[in-house]
Amino acid sequence: MNTGGSTDLPKLSHLVLSVCVTICGAARADPISLDDFVQADPAQARIGQLLFYDPVLSGNRNISCATCHHHEHAGGDGLSLGIGEGGTGLGPDRTPGAGESRIAKRIPRNAPALWNLGHKSVDVLFHDGRLEVSDQFGNGFDTPAEEWFPEGLDNILAAQALLPLTSEFEMAGNVGENQVIGAVRDRIDLGWPILAKRVRTIPEYGEMFVAAFDHIDHPGEVTIVEIGNAIGAFVASEWISIDSPYDAWLAEGTPLRADADRGRELFFGKARCATCHSGPLFTDQEFHALSLPAFGPGRTRKFDQVARDVGRMGATDLLEDAYRFRTPPLRNVALTAPYGHNGAFPTLAGMIRHHADPRASRAAWQPDQAHLPEVPWLAASDFAIRQDWLEMRRQRARLDIRPVALTESEIADLVAFLEALTGDTVADRPLGVPDSVPSGLPVD
Known part of the structure; x- marks a missing residue:
């Protein structure tokens, strides 16, 4: 060993410490790199960003994914239990609405943040794990939709994007208020075609899907699968943080x-x-x-x-x-x-x-x-x-x-x-909050 210089001592002591941790049997996290994450197509992620912030995917067109998972709140909402469909405002300042459209129930669980969910190791989501990678139903996932969950979703993030759309208190709305919740109450998967039609008939979205998805030749071919894949691409690429x-x-x-x-x-x-x-x-x-x-x-x-x-x-x-x-x-x-x-x-x-x-x-x-x-x-x-x-x-x-x-x-x-697990560039996201969305609805 060369002991005449000191330039390598910090790295050497780090190596010795790493070996000691291993020998002593204490678990520790492994290094992480961009290669550990699913690949996301930038054009699809751009569509996903817009859809993530677009209330068009909610039954009453009044809440978006970002309402509870916003950039300003590190992918969450800053609340113990969120204020979902029927509320107004954002984050800790969100209020429960008024009149017939006011909320009927708080969201039962804390809104989880989205950091690094595109890591290839992630195979189960939600606090109770009701979404898992699985071949049980022949569509790649075990979900509350069981055999009615669509095939063709790219990954678990694409699958996750579809489930809040069916939740009465999160995004679908109260029974009797709109066509989406009425369809979902009949069967969980029946609301998705309604939402897909809303999206693909907006000219800007239709053109973007044709350009971003090789198998889509006409906006009329866009289904909830492409919508989920776009949102999944956005979440997978937007919330990577590995520079703490x-x-x-x-x-x-x-x-x-x-x-x-x-x-x-x-x-x-x-x-x-x-x-x-x-x-x-x-x-x-x-x-x-x-x-x-x-x-x-x-x-x-x-x-x-x-x-x-x-x-x-x-x-x-x-x-x-x-x-x-x-x-x-x-x-x-x-x-x-x-x-x-x-x-x-x-x-x-x-x-x-x-x-x-x-x-x-x-x-x-x-x-x-x-x-x-x-x-x-x-x-x-x-x-x-x-x-x-x-x-x-x-x-x-x-x-x-x-x-x-x-x-x-x-x-x-x-x-x-x-x-010390906070990334140095957490505030510098690839896409961030869009100024507007193709539906013309307000952006939180």
Whole structure:
């Protein structure tokens, strides 16, 4: 070994540390590169950008995908539980509407951010995993639409784009308000042809689809499949973020800030965060019960008598999956508060404290920690589930994580490490927010 110079010492110490981490058995994320992501056609992504921001895809033409997944809010909406169809405004300032068009229900779960979902490893989406890559129904995916889900979608992001369009409280609208929700109520797939016709009969969209898709010779050939593929191409390419300080440490040995480096050691060591938050996206894509504080309308099934959310069990009907939710990826997590499947915690420190001692955290939690826009006609039901002692006992009993003793200083170091997962260019997106959309409808 040449010890006469010091120019390679940072890289050498980084290599030694990497070997030590491996030998000691502690998990750590792998390096990540653009080659790890699905390829997206730029022309299709441009169509997807416009459709993502165009309310034309909602039943009442009054809400878009971007309303709950906006660039200004790092791909989320900044709320614990969103204000969907019928509301007005954007993000934390969104209001629930008024009159007959006002919202009838809050969105049951927190709007997940979109960062790096185009990574090739992603094969399950939504908090309960109700969308998975699968050959079960012969169309490439296991979804609530089962055998009626269309064939020909490029990837799981293209598939994901179709499901909010069928949701009454997200984008489809209330029964009786429009043709889309009426069709969806008959069968989940019957609303998609209506939306596809809306899009392809707008001349600008029609021309763009013909130019971007080799198999489309005439606008009349555009279906919901091309629409989903366009939106999937946009999400896959728009939200890539792999240039954080941690990435620089991982690839080049660039030192992290001292507190972030201590947090890194805790994350992969004593705090056991990497047990579930593993791999290049910091998720095992599995489902775990964390016993988060309950509130909101719940994601109820037809036979549920209470406003509860049973998590993964709602998708699988397996009792063993009760109250389990998908491990969220953590890149850019510092930008996407509040946290948890229902946005129960407004800060990363609060969420870490809950992981460290779930039962104590749940007992101490107060409703004012939830970021819920005021909706007077829903106020009585927002926290009603917390009075159901039997349901609360069931939720408290279902816990997949073990407590770990962390000091406040260690929690602060973990927060610093999570902040080091924020990309340097998060504000510089390839396409961003369009000035206008072909439908002529307002852009949020």
